Amino acid sequence: MLKLGVNIDHVATIREARYRNRGFGEPDPVMAVKLCQAAGAHGITAHLREDRRHIQDRDVWKLREVAKRLNLEMANAPEIVSIGIKLKPDIVCIVPERRLEVTTEGGLDVAANEKSLVETRKKMNDAGIEVSLFIAPDAAQIEASARVGAQFIELHTGQFAEHFAVENERKTELQRLVSAAQLARTLDLRVNAGHGLNYENLAALFAVPHLEELNIGHSIVSRAVLVGMENAVKEMLWVMRGYGDAP
Numbered sequence: 001m002l003k004l005g006v007n008i009d010h011v012a013t014i015r016e017a018r019y020r021n022r023g024f025g026e027p028d029p030v031m032a033v034k035l036c037q038a039a040g041a042h043g044i045t046a047h048l049r050e051d052r053r054h055i056q057d058r059d060v061w062k063l064r065e066v067a068k069r070l071n072l073e074m075a076n077a078p079e080i081v082s083i084g085i086k087l088k089p090d091i092v093c094i095v096p097e098r099r100l101e102v103t104t105e106g107g108l109d110v111a112a113n114e115k116s117l118v119e120t121r122k123k124m125n126d127a128g129i130e131v132s133l134f135i136a137p138d139a140a141q142i143e144a145s146a147r148v149g150a151q152f153i154e155l156h157t158g159q160f161a162e163h164f165a166v167e168n169e170r171k172t173e174l175q176r177l178v179s180a181a182q183l184a185r186t187l188d189l190r191v192n193a194g195h196g197l198n199y200e201n202l203a204a205l206f207a208v209p210h211l212e213e214l215n216i217g218h219s220i221v222s223r224a225v226l227v228g229m230e231n232a233v234k235e236m237l238w239v240m241r242g243y244g245d246a247p
């Protein structure tokens with residue numbers, strides 16, 4: 001069964017828009033977690049960015065208490081790595097981070113940062129935390145992820161989402177994801193995916209094999225503004241049903 005991890009960063013984005021640096025305010029990400037889980041979400045994802053633009057340090061400790069399965073997205077930066085080790089999320093997803101980006105733009109360059117990623121991967125695994133690497137659907141990055149010893153890769157679906165509207169471009173991006181998932185499987189990497197997925201483009205992703213979990217944030221939080229968090233999560237789970245069933 002394809003699992004849903006809801007990224008709740010943008011609940012904190014709304015709070016920070018009004019209550020930046022105040023240490024309190026609404027909406028409360030903890031309440032969002034409870035509603036997501038009540039609606040059937042399998043996991044909760046939060047990104048503690050180095051610039052703390054949305055999720056704050058106090059949030060991650062509260063999230064750890066309420067989330068049944070917590071995926072901490074993080075840069076491979078010493079300060080955040082040490083928070084991750086103390087926090088003990090179930091899994092960390094290591095992502096690239098650039099201060100000026102609106103959201104995580106590209107995948108991690110695992111091939112160019114193998115040594116430091118091996119160190120972080122070992123520290124996390126020694127603390128009982130699984131490790132995922134957020135990468136573009138690119139053979140060199142997948143092979144490097146296997147050498148790093150990560151348990152999971154998260155395939156960056158941003159390009160697929162960007163090119164979704166144009167059929168031949170969508171097919172090209174889908175094929176990249178299909179090949180990437182197949183290669184990852186041969187290297188014993190487990191496969192998640194995320195970024196830019198929404199209620200419209202998600203069904204096309206069913207062509208990609210071996211997916212275990214999708215991490216989806218913006219579209220669910222946006223829909224929640226209109227229909228409520230529980231409904232937004234239930235609707236996404238409905239779109240995800242049937243993945244992996246024989247055609």
Ligand code: PXP
Nearest residue numbers: 104134194195196215216217218
């Ligand atoms: N996966 C990763 C690694 C991400 O960085 C993000 C964005 O924070 C997501 C998934 C969710 O992307 P979106 O908000 O576009 O659904």
